[in-house]
Amino acid sequence: MTPSLIPRAPLTLVALLAVSLLAGCASKSEPRYTPKELQRFEASAELDSDWRQRVGRGLGRAQYPIAPDLDGGVIFAADERGRVMAVDAESGERLWQNDLETGVSSGLTAVANQIYLGTRNGEVLALSQEDGEVVWRSRVSSEVLAPPQPNQQLLVVQSVDGAVTALDRHTGDERWVHTSSQPPLTLRGTGTPQVIDPVTFAGFANGRLTTLDNRSGQPLWERRIAVPQGRSEIERLVDLNGQPVLTPDGRLFVTSYNGRLVALEATSGNILWEREHSSYLTPVLVGNVLFTVNEASHIIALDADSGTELWRNRDLEGRWLTSPAFADGNLVLGDFEGYLHLVDTRSGDFVARTRIDRSGISVRPLTDYRRIYVLANNGRLEALDLRR
Template identity: 30%
Template sequence: MDKKITLPFALALVTAALVGCSSNKLKVEEPKPNPLPKLAQAKTLVPVFSQGVTSTDKADPLRLQLDSDNGVNFIVNPKGEVAAYRGKQRLWQTRVSKRGLTSGVEAKEGVVLVGNAKGELFALDQATGQQKWRAQLSGALLSPSLIQEGRAITIANDGTVFAHDVATGQQVWAYKMPNVQFSLRGQPSPVLLDPRTVLVASANAYVYAIDIISGVPRFQRRVAVSEGRSDVQRLIDIDGDPVVAGQFLVTTSYQGQVTVIDLAAQQVVWSEDASSNKRAEVSNDKVFVAQTDGKLVAYNLTTGEKTWESDVLLHRELSNPVMLGSDLVVGDLDGYLHLINPDNGQLVGRSKTNGEVRTLRVVENQLYVSTRKGEFTVWQNR
């Protein structure tokens, strides 16, 4: 049976291992976050929606992102509720599970999908919030599902990928990824490669392409390697979603590498050492990576050349980076949303939300933010 550990615990174990036998005589202190530099004439974002729910534990990697479909925002509450808003008007609110909810929302094809730590997947009617069906999966659900071609694709935290019929909830197929002895408690979301193929990433640093309709695997590819000595030092999970950018597949891994694969040739184009458990961002032939130590790095998509590197936000526990208009945006542990010039890595603006920023998404040129304190906000450029 595989063992799931949280990222803070893994970092503590790695630090202890590096200190060595004399660690019982030393007090290992966590690095202090870099202070924020003052910005002259800084850009700011405009908040257009805000809603608070129950907070989550700091050590928990939950990605309780909100989703939007047909102008309606769908929000999940860890206490077990889901709500729908059009603007500031609440359309409905439904109590889904007494056991709480642990996955973000996926809203598409008239259905809202959420899941919990007991492996229960719930499908709600988008218009009314009424439960359409429920399915029992084999492990905790920690990341949003994917709805495509009438299939609900969900990854359980034991590495099993499930496909259910969106209309009926009937299981169509299941694909079991290999187990590993140790892994981080977290799971990337399934990602579309094309309308008939879904990409899923695993704790063993492989990416699998699976036919959405049949569940038949099309290919698999190892995207990172580890050189650690202990089990913890060899943790090499892919917890950030893979990114498809034209003919390229971009992945990041914890204590591993950022890797770019040419999907047409099925070959690694380049790979550079970088530890990250966040999704990379790809824009204008650049790959932007937020590393676990808070360093931001930009690479050339096709060559792997490092175009810039910034440690201004070092140890600020950064979220995944995203492009919003012409700015790169990343969140931090204090709820700040940093606007960055993607050409040189310079800070150009800042806005503030409530709580440690967990996930960022851009939908129709608006920034969707979720925090550990349960604050869901939507922002746009001025």
């Protein structure tokens, strides 16, 4: 999602408008990176549209990060007014629709016959995958922008005030709350926790990564990923807005805005390697290569063992790319003009490109081997097949 800034204290309307114009910038009132024009290339694959569906009014003017989710061959999607629907991933047929009558603000998480989402008024809802009916609803301390994250017993929710709340996944009852200090100004959005059965890894707008014991919510270790620098509050933004990436062998990869990309040991927080890297997006790990998109919308491939740069694609600079997804040897990314780009993971070269919708793409595409599902900002949901 394109970042904007959110103040932690009341501001006048004029001030709020001025702040929103500074989205993604450190100290200038104009964008730091001018969007590059797209250049022609020789495509080695095609993206064929298979079906289209409409998800209400989409992300709304605020472009809430309402990313859909895929589970059991069904796509679950919502719009900012609270319309939730289930769509057959193969045919595009709408299976059901439910109007919640409350504004949805977070991405959806679909798992184990339920759908979890957050709202603008600080509610967390569990819905049935079968018919969209509300199973339970619970309240947390403030607006929820990050998709709720489950383990076997808990649903962990990070809200915009910096609180992390663990709810009982089956009833919605509160189990524990962890709070953190927040700077006066942050990017609009929060980090998405990485949750496994014993612990939760959570990144905060103060530049810190904390590991929480899921039995009690108590911190086990904490590591500063980014250090605020500069005189103004905008220059000192160090949000950890991406989700930490956890590997089966116990490594964590964490990005930060105006900070670093860090690889750590998940059990201790010890740093394995680090490099200067400003990003508000979640990277993706494919094999032993980490793919990340920095704030300039450069796509970068790194050796996951050392952090050594393998290749960099600068051709989409300033185009406000989404977090990357992976499909059949390619990275899949959307941009602010609604183009979907496929990039070869080995070389960084373009493989295919198509335009989904002029309203733009702000949320990470869904992928299922050679099929790609893309939600545009205005609610257009499209399925595409990747053909060599």
